[in-house]
Amino acid sequence: MAQPPLQTAARPRADPEMARVIASAADQVRRCYRAPRVGRAGGSIVTTLRVNYAPDGTLAELPRLLGQRGVTEANAYVAQQLAEAATLAIIRCAPISLPPERYSNGWDSFDLTFSPKAVA
Structure with missing residues (x-):
């Protein structure tokens, strides 16, 4: 599986400039993604994580798994x-x-969604 498209999710942003800032964060993280060897089994699993950053861009805490969609009995082993x-x-x-x-009140905390089928 190649790099999954990454998008911001969950909390809507009314400020278009803030949406661009958070999209920039997603672009940066996308480059660091290393896909596990899970074959087609993971193709429908969408993973959402909450990230919290300090003002200098370091992580304020470890990312927190908010949930996964598309997990079935057949692919649960790769989730x-x-x-x-x-x-x-x-x-x-x-x-x-x-x-x-x-x-x-901007990019200090937001959600990133990793999805192999999302449109970048």
Whole structure:
């Protein structure tokens, strides 16, 4: 499986500039993703993690798994591997580079969704 498209999710952002800032974070994390060898089994699993950053772009805490969609009895055995790969991508890419002036009530905490079928 190649790098999954990554998107921001869960909490809507009314501010278009903030949406661009968070999309930049997703782009940075995407480059650090290393897909586990799970074959087609993981193709329908969508993983969402909550990330919390400090103003300097370092992680304020470890990413938290919010959930996974598309997990079935047939592919459940790879769900944990995909969650770990997503978590490691976030850790590997820290610190991220985002504008410090947009930190408060902006990119300090948001959700990233890893999805092999999402449209980038």
